[in-house]
Amino acid sequence: MIEIDGVSKIYDGKTVVDDVTLTIEPRTITVIVGTSGSGKTTLLRMINRLVELDAGTIRLDGEDNRTIRGYELRRRIGYAIQGHGLFPHQTVAENIGVVPRLIGWGRKRTDDKVRELLSLFQLPPEQFISRYPHELSGGEQQRVGVARALAAEPNVLLMDEPFGALDPIIRSRAQDDLLAIQKHFSTTIILVTHDMNEAFHLADKIAVMDAGRLLQYGTPEELVRNPANGFVEAMIGVSERPFRLLSMGRVAEVVEPGEATGPAIDPGASQQEALAQMLWTGRRAAPVISPEGQVAARITLESIFKRAKGKS
């Protein structure tokens, strides 16, 4: 658990992080969104003490982070920096293996980890292991940067716009990879992004910041249904609201018994995907395949309609 308690940071008389309090549950993904210059990076860097806070405390599993030496704290916390920051004179393998080397893992264990991570991020190890950062595309560099942050299997991972340079296809794959990795290692992730779709795709909880203040901290659904103010509402996108709600729900949650014609929809798909399919094929209902592979139920426009409704 990460407890950020009344934390402020002042630069040259200007408060860039202003009395922020939030508690992050273990094994969850918290996404910080906000305008440029709102203090997201600064808040993130106070957790691993790259920036020292001026007021308040930050506790990691109950332990004040100032009781641990800075570099030891940072070896325990993965950090994917805004703009990758790979070491240009080291190969991909050396870059990823740097923290394991610092904390004294053996060679074999480090090598295995490097290969595992490269494969997880769809970078074939044989092709990439001995390349230098300048021999990679921007997107590849970013993925190596994230792999480096994950190498020592940290419990906590801080990510500052990790997928900014990826094209939409690789980006959505990298997001799914990240979700899988997060499940696999039970990592607590705090991620900064400008992309609201990314935020809604990844977040268990979203923190909205503006001018150093935390405006709202809650689940994506809470933010859509009860935005704290106009800024949060604008951030989410007024015309996006119903679709955001649908993107968070699964088809399985709204199935009903009955028949329908046409191609079937997977129960694990999002309700937004189901809506898109039905609109595209001009159907008011679609069959849903049960986990056993039989068509047992259907999803209707009616049910999606109800789900997408906010206030009346």
Add this chain to the structure above:
Amino acid sequence: MRLSLPNLLRAFLLGLLLVFVMAPQTMEPLLRPLAQANAPVIYEQASLLSLTIQHLMTVIAATVAATMVAVGLAIFVSRPVGAEFLPLSRSLVNIGQTFPPVAVLALAVPVVGFGQKPTLIALFLYGLLPIFENTLTGLTSLPRAVIDAARGIGMTGRQSLWQIELPLALPVILAGIRLSVVIGLATATIGSTVAARTLGEVIIAGLQSNNMAFVVQGGLIVGGLAVLIYDFLSALERRAFQRIRS
């Protein structure tokens, strides 16, 4: 080594230099026209080989010392603890450079006597500035994200310095060393005026007896050494640089 024009030129120059130094007599017919009748053509008061070695040793010793001091100083003032000494150390090292080498020699003689020592001191002071400036530039102009990442993943200041900052600044540091070596090779010749054993001895003997053959011999060896060493250090630098381009 590939057989290319630059490599052929290098081999030729090296061969010529070796002949000049190891078997100067073979060059006599070439240099004969430069000397007056009856005057000796080849310098024989001392072996050119031993003078060349002493010349090189003087330059190497001074450069090694200058490198250690200048790099050490640049590292110190580029750390947060040493930042306040930055202007002071800059001006100190600059003074070393504005002093003409002859003046340093002249001032050093009364203190340390004639011979190798005043030359070493002059070369050392002369070598400091290029190495210091370059090291400082190299260390302070590294990409911020890279330094940040080194700290962010949990390197200590020392680990970041040795594993990241110095390797990345290496090409620029090497360029400073190269500059100071080449200046040193030339400046060392003046050391002969205070009785240091360097190739300057040959040149000065030639000037004193109006013997152009001596002057050309000394000048060619110093020039050849400078070109070859410059070329070698440039190659090292390129190798160091290849890896870090990002």
